[in-house]
Amino acid sequence: MAETIDRTRLITDLRYRFNYLSKFIDFNQDDITMLNKLEPIVSPNLPTIVETVYKKLYSYDITKEYFLMRHDGFENFSLDKEAGITLDSIQVDYRKDMLSVFIKHILTQNDWNDSFLEYLSRVGEIHTNRGGSASINVDYLHINALLCILENHFIDIIWNSDSLNFHDKRKALNALNKFFWIQNHFFTMQYGLSLKERQMSTVPTVNLSKCFFR
Numbered sequence: 012m013a014e015t016i017d018r019t020r021l022i023t024d025l026r027y028r029f030n031y032l033s034k035f036i037d038f039n040q041d042d043i044t045m046l047n048k049l050e051p052i053v054s055p056n057l058p059t060i061v062e063t064v065y066k067k068l069y070s071y072d073i074t075k076e077y078f079l080m081r082h083d084g085f086e087n088f089s090l091d092k093e094a095g096i097t098l099d100s101i102q103v104d105y106r107k108d109m110l111s112v113f114i115k116h117i118l119t120q121n122d123w124n125d126s127f128l129e130y131l132s133r134v135g136e137i138h139t140n141r142g143g144s145a146s147i148n149v150d151y152l153h154i155n156a157l158l159c160i161l162e163n164h165f166i167d168i169i170w171n172s173d174s175l176n177f178h179d180k181r182k183a184l185n186a187l188n189k190f191f192w193i194q195n196h197f198f199t200m201q202y203g204l205s206l207k208e209r210q211m212s213t214v215p216t217v218n219l220s221k222c223f224f225r
């Protein structure tokens with residue numbers, strides 16, 4: 012018999028929503044333990060990951076421009092170009108740090124309690140102008156692309172690790188993949204992608220005869 016899921020609670024109750032998603036994709040305490048096991052393997056690679064990620068974001072004007080905007084909290088920051096200190100450099104240093112903190116947090120958290128779920132949700136929210144700086148509203152397209160880049164870094168690290176046996180590598184890749192889909196959901200939720208009706212389409216209508224899963 013199909014399990015009943017309360018649509019309203021899915022929207023209003025973060026824990027209920029997370030529980031449904033994690034049960035659906037079978038994300039459980041074993042996966043969390045596996046993520047924790049990855050911490051000493053991933054941590055030494057953090058500076059490289061963060062540098063590569065920011066290099067990528069700076070290689071396109073459309074993504075670079077988000078870092079040239081003045082973020083909330085940096086209103087009174089005065090520039091000292093001669094010393095090489097610009098709004099851009101100081102904000103980016105701060106954000107680089109926040110990205111390492113985020114990754115560390117994911118890999119060290121062993122109790123995915125309500126405040127941790129709120130943190131994951133907040134990371135999504137801060138990229139929208141509802142939750143972040145009023146001037147910043149990162150297009151979800153870039154978030155999606157960066158999640159892919161980040162996940163690939165993790166895959167390479169796990170794949171090349173000497174301290175995990177074949178069985179654990181598979182478990183680690185599974186846990187990691189589930190985590191990324193969960194974090195992706197915390198982003199899409201904040202962008203309203205899962206809550207609103209379809210708003211616009213640039214794709215011509217195709218009359219598909221039926222959905223395979225119906």
Ligand code: HEM
Nearest residue numbers: 074077082109110113134137143144147149153154157158
């Ligand atoms: C894999 C996807 C991403 C992750 C995990 C991530 C993570 C984070 C974290 C942890 C913060 C700091 C939150 C805080 O201050 O507490 C942050 C802030 C920020 N991120 Fe990202 N980020 C992602 C993608 C992007 C992309 C693609 C861009 C731009 C193209 C971007 C631009 C920013 C900006 C501008 C802020 C500062 C927002 C503000 O202070 O209002 N992020 N991000």
